[in-house]
Amino acid sequence: MQLKKFVAKDMRRALMDVRQAFGEDAAILSTRSVEGGVEVVATPAPASPDKAAEFNAANEPSVSKAEFGAMRSELNSIRSLLQQRLNGLAWDQFARQTPAQAAIWERLVAMGLPGNINQRLLDLAGQARTLDQLWRQTLSALVKMTPVHSADPVSTGGIFAFLGPTGAGKTTTIAKLATRFVLANGPEEVALVTTDSFRLAAHEQLRTLGRILGVTVRIVDNQHSLGDTLQSLAHKRLVLIDTAGLPSRHPEQQRQLSELADQPQVQNWVVLPCTAQGQVLQAAWKTCSTAGVSGCILTHLDEACVMGEALALCIDRAVPVVYETFGQAIPDDLAVATAQALVKRAVALGRAQAATPVDRARVMNNFGSQPPSRAAAAKRAAI
Known part of the structure; x- marks a missing residue:
């Protein structure tokens, strides 16, 4: 297994170095504080158990398939936790920089819309002076995006x-x-x-x-x-x-x-x-x-x-x-x-869902699941 140490002045810089070296699928094995910053030990995304067994057979000590499977499961869990953390950092940055758009995003999540649609809607809505105006512009964009036959x-x-x-x-x-x-x-x-x-x-x-x-x-x-x-x-x-x-x-x-x-x-x-x-x-x-x-x-x-x-x-x-x-x-x-009737019904259902606080993890994952343009920019800013 290829291991590498990364030393940086803070965790954010260290994680960025890990991703640059091993990609988004890298697994973090350990972290600790050192003089002048932090030390992170990471490895690239694990290969299949069969390939790992072949590699380990030629590189002592040999690791069994069962042991490797358990290790890969633990690494995937760590990667999932890291992704959630990055999603949280990206969302917090987005909410601080554009609080009105973040509020609209939460309403769209309550309606059940996925992140890629939410991003398109906010891009189409443009700028607005008030939250209510931005909401109306967002719904207008959704009406225009919704395809209907408009006939019987x-x-x-x-x-x-x-x-x-x-x-x-x-x-x-x-x-x-x-x-x-x-x-x-x-x-x-x-x-x-x-x-x-x-x-x-x-x-x-x-x-x-x-x-x-x-x-x-x-x-x-x-x-x-x-x-x-x-x-x-x-x-x-x-x-x-x-x-x-x-x-x-x-x-x-x-x-x-x-x-x-x-x-x-x-x-x-x-x-x-x-x-x-x-x-x-x-x-x-x-x-x-x-x-x-x-x-x-x-x-x-x-x-x-x-x-x-x-x-x-x-x-x-x-x-x-x-x-x-x-x-x-x-x-x-x-x-x-009709597009207007469909959107009106979707908003009413979303309002009922928003009667209880929207789950923060769901909002963050929705934001982090979108294509790179907005979420990646926010993640880079957060790092």
């Missing part, structure tokens, strides 16, 4: 497929949109299709809806491909396709996504539940995007604690929000999405 595409007809995880609200959203269309145009020009050919309950739910509305219902299975089914419904003005919410590696998921990708006349929308964590939303997007996604629907807004993670995904992926849903009532509790 289902009202004019077409073929639309609804993708997303189980429980996202796909079938309920289809029921709302189909009911609205039937009330305005009658049932003769509407058809419902499901690609979920292995869950009986899914068939029955859609068939029940079809009987209530008096519309055609078709099932895609081994005997009836999606292409053939859609061709048989070419005379219908509106076709809504329900899909199964399955893990990304499930063979049925790959089959239905592949079939949808082969039908360019179908508009694929991903249904994102705002009650889900950001990682779940990102995984859903990654899976569904293979079929080609032209829009999204944000659901369960009445049950959500924050909306920032869902909005951030839409902003980062440039996928417009088509509808928002906020309850189970059919055909109500659904609206064409």
